[in-house]
Amino acid sequence: MIKYKLTVQYLGTRYSGWQIQSDKRTIQGTIKDALLQLTGETVSVVGAGRTDSGVHALGQVAHIRLEKEMEAARLQRALNGILPWDIRMFSVRTAPPDFHAQKSAIRKRYLYRIYNGPVLSPLLSGRVHQVIHPLNFDAMSEAAGMIVGRHDFKGFAAAAAKVRDHHRTVLASRFVHRGRDVRYRIEADGFLHHMVRNIMGTLLQIGSGKRSASDMLRILESRDRRNAGPTARPEGLYLVKVWY
Numbered sequence: 001m002i003k004y005k006l007t008v009q010y011l012g013t014r015y016s017g018w019q020i021q022s023d024k025r026t027i028q029g030t031i032k033d034a035l036l037q038l039t040g041e042t043v044s045v046v047g048a049g050r051t052d053s054g055v056h057a058l059g060q061v062a063h064i065r066l067e068k069e070m071e072a073a074r075l076q077r078a079l080n081g082i083l084p085w086d087i088r089m090f091s092v093r094t095a096p097p098d099f100h101a102q103k104s105a106i107r108k109r110y111l112y113r114i115y116n117g118p119v120l121s122p123l124l125s126g127r128v129h130q131v132i133h134p135l136n137f138d139a140m141s142e143a144a145g146m147i148v149g150r151h152d153f154k155g156f157a158a159a160a161a162k163v164r165d166h167h168r169t170v171l172a173s174r175f176v177h178r179g180r181d182v183r184y185r186i187e188a189d190g191f192l193h194h195m196v197r198n199i200m201g202t203l204l205q206i207g208s209g210k211r212s213a214s215d216m217l218r219i220l221e222s223r224d225r226r227n228a229g230p231t232a233r234p235e236g237l238y239l240v241k242v243w244y
Helices: 027-039 072-082 137-145 195-207 215-222
Strands: 002-010 056-066 087-094 107-116 129-131 149-152 167-178 181-188 237-243
Touching (some): 002 027, 027 056, 027 072, 072 087, 107 195, 137 181, 137 195, 137 215, 181 195, 195 215
Parallel strands (some): 056 237
Antiparallel strands (some): 002 056, 107 181, 149 167, 167 181
């Protein structure tokens, strides 16, 4: 069997997330169906992470194994000819047998996009989170910097998350904004379920004056999801890059 590394870009608007669900359209399921149509093989598509419904990706990574070898560039062209317009194979490469899209990952980058203004262009609909009222970017930036380093992020994890260790190392956490375009970038050695969206929900409360920047540290120390802000909307979130 030949293993391939896929780098996938997609708009998550029309999909119920990455992971296959029997009664819903998903990214993973759509790729699996395209591979069946192309190769006649029922292929397992293993992703680096499970993005939620409505979340996008600029650099999702997956691996597959095929019984019959196909030249990587040909496989990429053929899949892009079958897949719907909002899913694209950005690159396809052969991979060593021990490569694993999820387990081999050592670092990931997410981006959260905000449009801070009263009128949202229809061209951005479903691709950014709109906030109408002004935001305090100084307070948000101060709070974002507080989570850099190794911490227990249980307070920012989904309440139903079933993992033993909630410790993660955040390598970058910062805002960049130009006019109404606001972008939050976070990089870490791993992420818990809903971690980025829960952090963003808290940062938005801080930017709106509902919390102080120091609340970020209090939430970390409490290890209690109930102390953090609401889960931010999915349409602003992008999985940007995975390192190996």
